[in-house]
Amino acid sequence: MGRGIAQIAAQSGSTVHLHDQQAEAAQSAQKALFAQWDKLQDKGRISSLDNAALKSRIHLAERLEDLSACDLVIEAIIERLDAKVALFSKLEALVSNTTLLTTNTSSLSVNAIAAQLKHPQRLAGFHFFNPVPLMKVVEVIAGFQTLPQACQALSQYAIDMGHTPVLAQDTPGFIVNHAGRAYNTEALHIAGEGVADFATIDRILRDQVGFKLGPFELMDLTGLDVSHPVMESIYHQYYEESRFRPHVITAQRYAAGILGRKTGQGFYNYIDGVAQLQPEPAAPQVDAMPPVWVSTRAARRAELYQLLQRLGASIETGASPSPQALSLVAPLGFDVTTVAVVERLDPARTLGIDMLLDDATTKRRVLATNPATRYDMRQAAQALFARDGKPVSVIKDSGGFVTQRVMAAIVNMASDMCQQNICSPADLETAVSLGLGYPMGPLAMGNLCGPSNVLEVLFNMQTVYGDPRYRPSPWLRRRGAIGLSLLHTEHT
Numbered sequence: 001m002g003r004g005i006a007q008i009a010a011q012s013g014s015t016v017h018l019h020d021q022q023a024e025a026a027q028s029a030q031k032a033l034f035a036q037w038d039k040l041q042d043k044g045r046i047s048s049l050d051n052a053a054l055k056s057r058i059h060l061a062e063r064l065e066d067l068s069a070c071d072l073v074i075e076a077i078i079e080r081l082d083a084k085v086a087l088f089s090k091l092e093a094l095v096s097n098t099t100l101l102t103t104n105t106s107s108l109s110v111n112a113i114a115a116q117l118k119h120p121q122r123l124a125g126f127h128f129f130n131p132v133p134l135m136k137v138v139e140v141i142a143g144f145q146t147l148p149q150a151c152q153a154l155s156q157y158a159i160d161m162g163h164t165p166v167l168a169q170d171t172p173g174f175i176v177n178h179a180g181r182a183y184n185t186e187a188l189h190i191a192g193e194g195v196a197d198f199a200t201i202d203r204i205l206r207d208q209v210g211f212k213l214g215p216f217e218l219m220d221l222t223g224l225d226v227s228h229p230v231m232e233s234i235y236h237q238y239y240e241e242s243r244f245r246p247h248v249i250t251a252q253r254y255a256a257g258i259l260g261r262k263t264g265q266g267f268y269n270y271i272d273g274v275a276q277l278q279p280e281p282a283a284p285q286v287d288a289m290p291p292v293w294v295s296t297r298a299a300r301r302a303e304l305y306q307l308l309q310r311l312g313a314s315i316e317t318g319a320s321p322s323p324q325a326l327s328l329v330a331p332l333g334f335d336v337t338t339v340a341v342v343e344r345l346d347p348a349r350t351l352g353i354d355m356l357l358d359d360a361t362t363k364r365r366v367l368a369t370n371p372a373t374r375y376d377m378r379q380a381a382q383a384l385f386a387r388d389g390k391p392v393s394v395i396k397d398s399g400g401f402v403t404q405r406v407m408a409a410i411v412n413m414a415s416d417m418c419q420q421n422i423c424s425p426a427d428l429e430t431a432v433s434l435g436l437g438y439p440m441g442p443l444a445m446g447n448l449c450g451p452s453n454v455l456e457v458l459f460n461m462q463t464v465y466g467d468p469r470y471r472p473s474p475w476l477r478r479r480g481a482i483g484l485s486l487l488h489t490e491h492t
Helices: 002-011 023-042 048-056 081-092 110-114 148-160 181-192 198-209 215-222 224-237 248-256 301-310 336-342 375-385 403-419 425-435 442-449 451-465 474-481
Strands: 016-018 058-060 072-075 100-103 123-127 137-142 164-169 292-294 326-329 350-353 365-368 392-395
Touching (some): 002 072, 023 058, 072 081, 137 425, 181 224, 292 301, 336 350, 375 392
Parallel strands (some): 365 392
16 A cells, blocks of 8 residues: 555655665565566656656655655554554654644544644545555545645645545545445345345346446455454444444354455455356246236336337236236335235245336346245246346345345445535545446436435335334435435535
8 A cells, every 4th residue: 555655656746755664665665666667668658767757756764754854744554543643643753843644544533543643733534545556536534623724735635646535524434435335235134134145146236237346256356354344343433333234244254264365265266366156057948938917016117018028028917917927026125025915916926026227228137036936937037038138137035136225225325424424425426436436426326226216215125124224314315205316416
């Protein structure tokens, strides 16, 4: 992390002094930077003059006192409060009164560090993401006593380095790590219920929503030695708020040392860093296809009818299904079992389909059985919806399927961040898009689904599970109730 920050600082024209308690670590960082710039020169991406200029800006600071003339100090040491406080206490006695002191902490309170200093007003959070040269966002975090001009100067410096600054309040997880809790934790709860296996959940979220990596692929890449402690830390810092509740799945794997790609075994097994994936089973072949009846309460009912017509289904249009028909329901937030009971459908012939998103925009369809669904009906439904070549995943019953649950959790988490005034909606969208690589910001995601639909999914999941983690944020409830865009600028 420190080496990456040094790289972009030097490339922006700054003179950089590298210091580490272990001198060989700073020397290693300098050598790695020089080797990287040499490679760029060999490839013709920078000139020999540029290379020499970059190298001239990197200096080794053997003693902490060698940093005394710096205008800005960026700390990127171990994530321990006592270690950071000890370092900054030494630094503020060495540097000038105008030097900005910043911490790259990802999980500790900026206020907790600043409170131990004589001049807390010049300390701020300056949180980068790995790999620093590629992750083009940096969180600028103000403590209670941080001077506004300090954050303004840091924001401008981030821009000078080619990064996008986002302003955050000093709250657990700041913006990116806070907003990112919903994706992994909800997927873990889905897997923990046995709704689908890890690979199926990853496929669904990649193909239906457009995430670059599924949640289990992402945790394997990051490593549970990093992601699990962050989950627990933010959960406890928010006094066991249910929205952040971790899952025993990661606790068990973390304890066992099954950390992901770095250990060769995680949610997937790895050989030479490559995940060993089982091929997805082909869709079944069914000779005699039953007629299909669609619930009158199905989400996107008109679109579902059009899809069935394109697939060549024999569609029943009566008020209730015939004894031979496959019954399709498309609930928002409810599970298939609940809908079958409420609508007095034969559960043995009833399946659900997730129609939250427009079928034309997704690369996968998802069906859900209930505990009584007959095997022949399951096979028929999967064969029917795979007729045009689009892959179909069949999962067990789940209030909100997979996509509804995860998207609603992400949107709800983001909405509550706006409710808490942790950051502006615009900075939230920017931070998540750049820092997490989501296909869009969480509020734009809510608009894509429809705020009222997200609200319905959350209300219904709370009914199904009785879990307060699904209670809608007041910020979302108000906007969903009046049909207001989640990106609407509120005037006060």
